[in-house]
Amino acid sequence: MSAAAAEHSNVVAYRRMIEGFNSNDLSAVAELVDENVAYTIPGRSLIACQTTGLAAHLSALRRARELSDGTLKLEPRAIAADGDYLVVWGRISAQRQGRALDCEHCVMYRFRSGKIVEGRTVPIDLYAFDAFWS
Numbered sequence: 001m002s003a004a005a006a007e008h009s010n011v012v013a014y015r016r017m018i019e020g021f022n023s024n025d026l027s028a029v030a031e032l033v034d035e036n037v038a039y040t041i042p043g044r045s046l047i048a049c050q051t052t053g054l055a056a057h058l059s060a061l062r063r064a065r066e067l068s069d070g071t072l073k074l075e076p077r078a079i080a081a082d083g084d085y086l087v088v089w090g091r092i093s094a095q096r097q098g099r100a101l102d103c104e105h106c107v108m109y110r111f112r113s114g115k116i117v118e119g120r121t122v123p124i125d126l127y128a129f130d131a132f133w134s
Contacts, residue, residue, distance in 0.1 A: 008081035010111045014088065015076075017116075022073050024065060026058055033057060034115040041121045045133030067133065068094035074105065084111045092123070094132070101132040 013032050020028020039051045039060070047064045051057045064072055072094040080087050085108070092105040103125050110118040123129035 010081045010086045011079050018074055034117045037116055039119045043126055043130040045130045047133045068096050071095040103128055
C-alpha cells in the first residue's frame with residue numbers, strides 16, 4: 001500500500017486545504033470547513049478571535065492574509081490523526097511592515113463527516129505571534 005493510500009482521510013483533506021490556503025485559494029478552505037465551524041486564534045493581536053460559522057472563519061483568514069500582504073504560509077512538518085481529531089506541527093511564516101514571523105506552530109482540528117467543525121491555532125511562542133500581528 002502506498003503512503004498516500006495509507007493516510008488518514010482527514011490528513012488527506014487537511015493537505016488539500018493547506019495547499020489551497022498557501023496559494024491564497026480560500027475556496028479550497030471553504031470546501032473542507034463546516035458551515036458552523038468554531039475556530040480560535042488566541043492572543044491579543046489584530047487577528048486574535050473566536051469565530052463561529054464559515055463566513056466569520058473565512059473573514060478572519062482573509063484579514064491575516066491582507067495584514068501579511070499575502071505572505072502568510074503554513075508549512076506542516078508532522079500531521080497526526082486519530083478518529084475525528086487531527087493535530088499539525090509546523091512552521092508559520094509571514095512578512096508584515098518590515099518584520100518577519102518565522103516560528104513553530106501547532107493547529108488542532110476536530111472533523112465530522114470529512115469537514116472541520118472545530119479548530120484552534122496554538123502558537124508555540126504566543127508573545128512573538130502577538131507582537132508580529134499587533
